[in-house]
Amino acid sequence: MSTRIDRRFEALKEEGRAALVTFITAGDPDYDTSLKIITGLPKAGADVIEIGMPFTDPMADGPAIQAAGLRALANGQNMKKTLKLVKEFRKTDNETPIVLMGYYNPVYVYGVEKFLKDSKAAGVDGYIIVDLPPEEDVEFCIPALNAGLNFIRLATPTTDDKRAPTVFHNTSGFVYYVSVLGITGTKAPDLKSVKANVNRLRKHTPLPICVGFGVKTAEQARAIAKDADGVVVGSALVSAVEKSLTKAGKPTSKTAKAVHALVAEIAQGVRT
Helix, strand or coil: CCCHHHHHHHHHHHHCCCEEEEEEECCCCCHHHHHHHHHHHHHHCCCEEEEECCCCCCCCCCHHHHHHHHHHHHCCCCHHHHHHHHHHHHCCCCCCCEEEEECHHHHHHHCHHHHHHHHHHHCCCEEEECCCCHHHCCCCHHHHHHCCCEECEEECCCCCCCCHHHHHCCCCCCEEEECCCCCCCCCCCCHHHHHHHHHHHHCCCCCCEEEECCCCCHHHHHHHHCCCCEEEECHHHHHHHHHHCCCCCCCCCCHHHHHHHHHHHHHHHHHC
16 A cells, blocks of 8 residues: 555655655644644655654653753643644645654553554654664554554664664665664764665665754755655754744744745755
């Protein structure tokens, strides 16, 4: 069964270019502003949208995304509101793939079966659950695949040739290659290492490989797009949100515009 994610990457392959995958935390800095940001992403140049599910203990995320999650939670964001965001987005866009990214705890609390049913009904296409390794596929990955949704796995610089087949076994949609060791948004990717590892991992999977963690500029995106099938930008966009807020943490007229302007700039890098 072909998903929106599959179709988008097939279309981009025909165009001969990489995807721009953008990450925004649901409900940051509040529900209405994050809806405005997400709704404007495709026009700004996003090909795939990752929506972060706020969680109190995001162990793989750096300071920018941690702060975004706390802002969202403080303003009442929860899983039902995150799914409502997707449902609202789908009223005006039925083509752009939506991936929910986060941690298993909120999904487990919501209930796996109910979560899959409700998120599919809202218009979600796939998931990245960063703290569920392949050994735990029965928990969520296999139920998601059975529901016709993509389960996207992370690969890292330490995913060697012995481990790669296990990592990619039930992966679908695309592979998210974490370009640095450590947390999001704190280091710049080493382009030589990225190229070598992306080419090495291609031997283990036919899926598109998207590179993220630390991509902040159009120049970095342009360089990575030469070798990868997609470029993921997250912390830079979340930081743009934070910088646009008032001292009290409230959104301004610049908030959505700042994110969309940065997406447009990076999209230009990816496309060239």
